[in-house]
Amino acid sequence: MLSKKCKYAIHALIYLTERYEQGPVHIQEIADKQRIPKKFLEAILLELRNANVLHSKKGKGGGYYLYKNPEEVTLLEIIRLMDGAIAMLPCVSLNYYEPCEECKNETTCGIRDSFIGVRDETLRILTESTLAKIVKREKILSKA
Amino acid sequence: MLSKKCKYAIHALIYLTERYEQGPVHIQEIADKQRIPKKFLEAILLELRNANVLHSKKGKGGGYYLYKNPEEVTLLEIIRLMDGAIAMLPCVSLNYYEPCEECKNETTCGIRDSFIGVRDETLRILTESTLAKIVKREKILSKA
């Protein structure tokens, strides 16, 4: 399951995608509209900023705005930033690899193959899911 | 990520698969061989027993044994029993559905589709992964 933090991040980014290239958006506005505790949201946006997904502007009229192109920001990237590994086992994680404590011998482990399969399919789908596509989909769905 | 509990369960079940139809195996033996804290293992095996995956025999010469056919016990079943939902969002879970708090309107939510895709692929792979296949794979790998 995704953490709340991660879900908040996705919703905040969708909100900012809808205002892409329309200047900075004040944290308080995002917090209010998306019902996210402001202080918690601050920490989230800061991480996204440090990862160069967002940029910010200080002072009056400041706020956060999407820096990357929404067609290039994927759910994969967001989830990895917020929640870490995608894989269900540390020993099959590409970005957060660690040997399994429980496993005696990784090369003869019969479990790994299944989880490598799950990982690859998950990566494939989450890589295809960009902010641009999500927002587009929401527009279509809300018209129907 | 799978919990330790779930990984312990998988390893214990693989161990019991290797002794399928060879009579009950004492908890202590499983705990020793798989390096699982005995008391923790007890709770795990009990859950698997209540789900009819295992049966137990009390008294001297007692222990746990695989009740279901190892070709019918899937990773999907084990993970659901130990860790619960497979899906990354509660609102796309088949067995543990709950509406997303963060979501204003499920029918117009552009995020769900991606996670439905992830869920379906994950279910497919985990359903194919039976204890019998895993043990067979381990034998092949350890000979190579």
Next chain:
DNA sequence: TAATAAGTCTACAAAGTTAGTATACTAATC
């Protein structure tokens, strides 16, 4: 250039989950 708006940073606290332990009880076998 001072007032103010708004992001940054550090530290903390409460709540929830996971992992593991202790103890007493029950049932089956020899």
Next chain:
DNA sequence: GATTAGTATACTAACTTTGTAGACTTATTA
């Protein structure tokens, strides 16, 4: 009826997640 081994309940410790508080920095604009 002594012993072996599973059953059940309750507890504890550690860790993670979620959320809060407050002081600080930077940029704008009057």
